[in-house]
Amino acid sequence: xxxxxxxxxxxxxxxxxxxxxxxxxxxxxxxxxxxxxxxxxxxxxxxxxxxxxxxxxxxxxxxxxxxxxxxxxxxxxxxxxxxxxxxxxxxxxxxxxxxxxxxxxxxxxxxxxxxxxxxxxxxxxxxxxxxxxxxxxxxxxxxxxxxxxxxxxxxxxxxxxxxxxxxxxxxxxxxxxxxxxxxxxxxxxxxxxxxxxxxxxxxxxxxxxxxxxxxxxxxxxxxxxxxxxxxxxxxxxxxxxxxxxxxxxxxxxxxxxxxxxxxxxxxxxxxxxxxxxxxxxxxxxxxxxxxxxxxxxxxxxxxxxxxxxxxxxxxxxxxxxxxxxxxxxxxxxxxxxxxxxxxxxxxxxxxxxxxxxxxxxxxxxxxxxxxxxxxxxxxxxxxxxxxxxxxxxxxxxxxxxxxxxxxxxxxxxxxxxxxxxxxxxxxxxxxxxxxxxxxxxxxxxxxxxxxxxxxxxxxx
Numbered sequence: 001x002x003x004x005x006x007x008x009x010x011x012x013x014x015x016x017x018x019x020x021x022x023x024x025x026x027x028x029x030x031x032x033x034x035x036x037x038x039x040x041x042x043x044x045x046x047x048x049x050x051x052x053x054x055x056x057x058x059x060x061x062x063x064x065x066x067x068x069x070x071x072x073x074x075x076x077x078x079x080x081x082x083x084x085x086x087x088x089x090x091x092x093x094x095x096x097x098x099x100x101x102x103x104x105x106x107x108x109x110x111x112x113x114x115x116x117x118x119x120x121x122x123x124x125x126x127x128x129x130x131x132x133x134x135x136x137x138x139x140x141x142x143x144x145x146x147x148x149x150x151x152x153x154x155x156x157x158x159x160x161x162x163x164x165x166x167x168x169x170x171x172x173x174x175x176x177x178x179x180x181x182x183x184x185x186x187x188x189x190x191x192x193x194x195x196x197x198x199x200x201x202x203x204x205x206x207x208x209x210x211x212x213x214x215x216x217x218x219x220x221x222x223x224x225x226x227x228x229x230x231x232x233x234x235x236x237x238x239x240x241x242x243x244x245x246x247x248x249x250x251x252x253x254x255x256x257x258x259x260x261x262x263x264x265x266x267x268x269x270x271x272x273x274x275x276x277x278x279x280x281x282x283x284x285x286x287x288x289x290x291x292x293x294x295x296x297x298x299x300x301x302x303x304x305x306x307x308x309x310x311x312x313x314x315x316x317x318x319x320x321x322x323x324x325x326x327x328x329x330x331x332x333x334x335x336x337x338x339x340x341x342x343x344x345x346x347x348x349x350x351x352x353x354x355x356x357x358x359x360x361x362x363x364x365x366x367x368x369x370x371x372x373x374x375x376x377x378x379x380x381x382x383x384x385x386x387x388x389x390x391x392x393x394x395x396x397x398x399x400x401x402x403x404x405x406x407x408x409x410x411x412x413x414x415x416x417x418x419x420x421x422x423x424x425x426x427x428x429x430x431x432x433x434x435x436x437x438x439x440x441x442x443x444x445x446x447x448x449x450x451x452x453x454x455x456x457x458x459x460x
Contacts, residue, residue, distance in 0.1 A: 006169065006400050013087060013404025020083040022411045025126060026418035030426060032081035037074045037430035038437060044073040047310065048285030054441050055234060056284035060431075061440035064424070065138040065370065067431035069096065069281040072119050073313040074430065075131055075423070080317035084124040087405055089397025090337045092389070093119025093312055094282065095128040096135030097381065100388060101367035102190075105341035112181075112190050112384075113339050114392055115367075118283060118357075120334030121312040122321045125393050125402055126416070129158055132389060133420030136382050138427060143373040147421065153382040154420040158413035160386030162406045168390070168399035176394055178340065181387045189372035189381045205362045206301045209236065210273070210292060221248070221271050226298050229275035229290070237276045239289065244274040247289045250306060250349040254358045257332070257347035266345070269293040269302050277361075279307070286310065287354065290361055304345065305361040308354055326350070328357040338392035 004012070035043075041060075045053050060070040068075075072094045092099065092114050099116035133154040140150035168176045210227040221244065229238045239247065248271055255263050273292045278284055287308040294301055309327035324330040328348025336342050347358045373381060393402060406412045434440065 009398055009400035010169070010404035013401040014407070016085045016087055016401075016405050020085055022405075022407070023415050024083060025130070025412065025415040026422070027082060028078070028419060028422045028426065029081050030078070033078065035077070036433070037071060038433060038439070040074045040077055041071055041434075044313070045285060049287065052234065052278065052285040054439075055278065056281070057434065057439045058441065059281050059284060061435055063142060064428045064431045065135070065142050066281060067434060068135060068138050068424075068427050069098070070284070071427070071430065072131075072282055075134075076119075076313040076317060078423075079127050079130060080314075085126055085405055087125050087397070087401050088122050089125045089393040089402070090334050090395075091119070091121055091123045091125075091128050091314065092117060092338065092392065093121055093123075093128070093314060093334075095132040095385075095389060097132075097139045097373070097385065098135075098367050098370075100385060103343065103366075106344040109341075111341050112388075113341070114388055115339075116280075117331045117335040117338070118309060119312045119314060120331055120338075121314045121318060122396075123314055123318050125397060127314070128389055128393070129161060129416055130419055130423070132157060132385055133416045134423035134427065136378070136385070137420045137424035139370050139373055140378050141424070142370045143378065145373075145378055149378065150424075151417050151421055153378045155410070155413045155417035156379050157382040157386040158416045159410060160383040161390045162386075162403075162413060164387045164390035165394060165399050165403045165406060166408070168394045169403045176399065179391055179394075180340070181384065181391060189368040189377050190384060192366075192368060192372050195366070202301045202303065202362075203299070205303055206292075208362075209275070209290070209303070221273060225272045225294070227292075228273045229292060235278045239274040239276050246351050247274050247291065247306060250351045250356065250358075251291075251304075254306075254347050254349035257329070257349070257358075258345070262344055269295045277305070279305075283307070287351075287356075303361040305357075305359050306349065306351070307357045307359070309348075309357050310355075327355045329355075331357045337396040340391070340395075 045056070056070060060067045094116055095114070099114065100112065101115045102110050102112045103115055105111045136154045136157055137150040140153055145153070168179070171179070206227065209229060211230045213226055213228050230236060231238055255266060258266065271291055271293050275290045275292075277288050277290050279288050289306040291304045291306065292301065293304065309331050311327060312330070315321065324333065326348055328350075332346050332348050335346065343359050345358065345360050349356050349358055368381070
């Protein structure tokens, strides 16, 4: 077997410029769209909870950035029509400014990293960068920045990515694998997210999501428990009976996906109550359950999220990606490959024929707000985004090949910044089309009764 030298791997990256030049990345071929943005979004709704589809459209209609968050399948289809480098790494898949955040590492320290991997898959590394560039333009506009400022922020993100990738080529593999991003200390939005995460303790989640048991009916799984999930429909709905039993039964196959020491720790927690929770924008309509558990009494709560996962939006366009047979497993393994520290309770399971990711809910988690990106904060945060994406791609791909392709100049960064502006402009047009379509309906669902379909348990 021939082991390629670092020089050979860099040369391979340089050779890929013949496949697609670095300046060519500023292109957007909308004439190649085989369906409208709204048709693609509507197609992605298949199999979701029907009662929540209107809510997803309402959330997406809130702003161009909100539309962008819910339209990953649209961008996947658009990117697939463009020439690609063919240089593969693990993609976050939904790389945007609010899919980075703070959370607790296994040792209890707060870290800041990419933290949403629903669309993760192996694919061309530049697809993550193009989505991030477009998100910086849209979020920057929403925060009050002019076009010149948002374009500079997008370019700064890619420039930082390129510089960090070149730095990785000079490190040992072990140094690269455990590299800590120090630029985080320079970005005020990151401090805001870390402050939120510091407050987001399990005890805080207990107060936010549950209430004293005497105020809720029917009884929970343990009638002697002092608290139950609150009812706040459609965002949070208690689950009982056969559906709750099916959710709890999914803990057994989930337990097998954990390391032995995590299985041991989980064995001391007892389930108290189950709820259905609406989360995010892109995930609205997928099934998302929460289990409230107790360890050493009421002062030791644990909240597990059991989140339905379907195929990545990029899967139809990446036939050689060889995704895992289980989409919860795909997400968990993609997350582990890109993050330097990962939730110790990360795993996967199934309920009937549907596939789920399992993780902690809100354990010291915090994300940025669009308002945090005002002024100089946008560029500082953009650089953090670039560095974190570089680390994730280097851990799961080949930094020598990626750096060889990018080179030492700024041509790649300028091209992707141009693409970011073009794609943000198109997203605003797609958003306007949604607003005119009437799909968003009324402003809000209010507190009208929300009902889940009957549960059918089918062996997976």
